Amino acid sequence: MGTATPGEVLLAHITDAHVTPRGRATAVLKHQSVPIFEDLIQQLLDRGVDAALFGGDNIDNRDSGAEDLEIFARLAERLPRFHCILGNHEADSKKPNQITREEFAARLAGRGITAERYCFSEGVGNVRVIGIDTTLVGTHGGYVSPRMMQYLAKELRQAEEDHIVVLGHHLLYRTWEPHVLQAWDQEYLVGNRAEVTALLASSPKVRAYLCGHHHASRIQRIAARGHTGGFYHILTASPAAFPHHARLLAFRADGIHVETLQPRIPGIVEAGREAVLVGRKARRYATLGSSQTFLEYVEGRQSDNEIILPYDAAPIAERRGISVTSSARAMVLETMR
Template sequence: MAEAHSDSIYLLQLTDCHLMPQPGQLFRDIDADRQLARVVEHLMGIDQPIDHLLLTGDLVHHGEAQAYRRLLDILAPLPGERHWIPGNHDEIDAMRAATSMPCGQEEVDLGYWRLLLLDSSSYPDGRGSGSLNEEELHWLQQRLAQSPERPVLIALHHNPLSTGSDWQDEIMLGNAAAFTELVAAAPQVKAVICGHLHQSQVRTIAGAQFWCSPSTSVQFRPAQSDFLLESEGPDSQPGYRWYRLDPDGSVESGLVRVDAVAPEPELG
């Protein structure tokens, strides 16, 4: 790993939080609010620099604006400028009603770097897939044509690469080929990150580094024909990824797992 530079920029990615519409409701048998709060508690107890906090979709599980405000309240102790994009379980209008923070497509000037956030929730198929619409693909092409000397990190919710899990490959980015073509034509794209998979992935895409962060809620077991939760070992724990963007265009990432909160005892 290259040494950090005084001008390095640190990004923290949290994804697939799946807060339920009401506090106390369980998502796949876990309290997603408590789990996210546990991740925040962990981050507050370590020396992890955070310049920008990236929330990469499926933040709330079909909830209204109050659920997104609850999410932002849980995250309030963390430093860093906030950015969020919707996933297939998010309600975009509710996200916009919760705060004035931009939602979806956004360009962020990071000095030496540029951050491009994309909304991959267009054209849902009802099973979990989503796509970038034509206007957004055109926007991305235009942005990549500008300042080609500055390295770029792209964030979106849906994975643009197949994973080897048949059921997940059916609900990946719907127009992944069009996206990959744009990345391949832009060598300044140094990294692409996503959520959606509820697992860690480290790959390459069209010459760029590709990372997926685990969920702050539950994890999905990789390389499966059918849906299966990861129920044992470190890979079943909630987690996050951090990214360090260096002035020379290099990028480093680290994966951190957090001990899950114990389930509430049953009464009676």
Template sequence: MAEARSDSIYLLQLTDCHLMPQPGQLFRHIDVDLQLAQVVDHLVANGQPIDHLLLTGDLVHHGGADAYLRLLDILAPLPGERHWIPGNHDEIDAMRAATSMPCGQEEVDLGYWRLLLLDSTSHPDGRGSGSLSEEELRWLQQRLAQSPERPVLIALHHNPLSTASDWQDQIMLANTAAFTELVQSAPQVKAVICGHLHQAQSRRIGQAQFWCSPSTSVQFRPAQADFLLETEGPDARPGYRWYRLDADGGIESGLERVGPVAQGSELG
């Protein structure tokens, strides 16, 4: 759990929930509704400080507005201002039909900090990859040119760095070079966070820290040539990341796992 500091901003990242269109349907043999509820219970019981809740895509697995409303209902016990961005499995029109909350591109004023949310679902390839549109890249460049003295955290769904998994590298952010060039040219960008990988990652993009949160649903085994689920040990459990943004521009992140995995039986 994050150490509470009165002068800091606390962000919670939940990602890749993959709620199915109907309650009771399983995602890869997992009751993802129940598992997400267990994550929420864990957060409430541990008193995790949350000023802003970031939902970084693949929140519903090709479901309608009612599935997104169900997601928001499960998350209702958590404090904090909500923000969400779409992933490659999300239906953007359904997200917009469920609530007036902005969907995708958004700038959030965090006082000392700025949060930039990006939609990386442009130009899908049908396999899971996505891109930042030209308009999105221009918007990011314009925002980074403003208030360069304030530290920035950027959130998007698709990973902008390659991994040691061949199959996942084929469905990462397609125009990663354009994105990383903007990040590396803006020293005020202190961190970039994403989902999509269903695993924890901690690396760097130039001077910026890069973090990926595990999923609240299933986890993917890292460093694989082909798709493989993580099914044993602590890394198979659902998880989340918290971030503490300090007034001096420092940032700290912590990784938490919640268990056990909510196995179920497929409905007939």
């Protein structure tokens, strides 16, 4: 039974699912990745999403790549429509028990990526979704090749829909700003992000860039000129690691309505909260000197998780550069009435 409002386009963004039946519990609860993914697929079916977007690191591909791929594909294929891109876990250099990106793309050909190209452009109602490859074999960091840039530019130019969203795996912007950490820049960001960001900002229809890879939840307005221009940089967390998020994005008349989904598995968030604190990312975060705790950072504020994003401008509180609290959010919603 679908619950989507007539006339709206309802997309799901699930990234970094790290599906594997042989996962170990680390900072990411990989041993629970299959039931987590299965539950989310059921939630998407119940909500009647128009299309699910899988943002890379869809499978863990560490010790049992072929099995991971088959389980991911079979669960995803329960959905009437989904589109995938690659993450660094699908583009790792081939080691024993891993699959290559060619093998991943061959199994899921036509579901976003194809065997020939690791990108896609699909119309979903009045939304054009463009998926790009930001991976570079042999590194965790991101890069958009000249060929991929040309593809993106052509698809941006030709889009006839009202709205464009672009799906990539790596980040275009530091979600940990104003802090700087060289290791995180290299590991998480697209190397040539200035060029990619400028290209996206050149199209007035680009509403958002959706990404993952960093396992945290953050929404920022980037590439704006004063109070105009720009687009939302929407970083979605991993459903397999605290805060165990996936997102729904409903394109309605007044903007993108962002909603967070969590797996309905008792105790999973509590277990994930304990686990994520012992990971390398938590240790690195501690060196930033932020006043926010690591758990607060990865979970995001309310404005990173449940918010209405007007199409052409950031909510007023974001534009003023202040953090959006519950009271500020009420004010934002009031201003938007």
